Amino acid sequence: MNIASNLSEKIRQIRLQKGLSQENMADMLGLSTTAYGDLERGRTELSVSRVENIAKLLDVPLPDLLGFESSSMSEAEWLRQENTRLLAANSRLQNELDQWKLKFRHWLGEGVIREIGQQRERIGF
The missing domain is CATH 1.10.260.40 (lambda repressor-like DNA-binding domains)
Structure with missing residues (x-):
């Protein structure tokens, strides 16, 4: 089981x-x-x-x-430990999210800059 x-x-x-x-x-x-x-x-x-x-x-x-x-762990202690574990997981996930946001901004920024450069070339700048 x-x-x-x-x-x-x-x-x-x-x-x-x-x-x-x-x-x-x-x-x-x-x-x-x-x-x-x-x-x-x-x-x-x-x-x-x-x-x-x-x-x-x-x-x-x-x-x-x-x-x-x-008898080995009170409910309050178990909840404290679970809270600590969840806070650590939340922090790890927030860091991962922040890294993905930076990558997205970088990819988006490169694409926009490239597009603007291509448009400028077409109109003679």
Whole structure:
């Protein structure tokens, strides 16, 4: 079993323990029953925000739902670590975006300058 199917199975088990039906969960999440069923069967990829919503609806700490032992790491600590990881990834992606913007400006600038030069040659400048 992979991580996604483990998570889907864990969601199903907790839902059943709480006495909720798939229809209940689908309604609370704003999904069709079919879409929610696909989620529990691992046919739909779960977004982070969707997992957070499910954890809240099931009244389960997010780290517990994701399979982290709450005794080894508090939810607050896990969230701090996740925040640090996401900030680092965001910074890396922002740097990459800035590099692509510079390349685009360089390519665009060269093309515009070349075009202006060709137009000037045609009219005799």
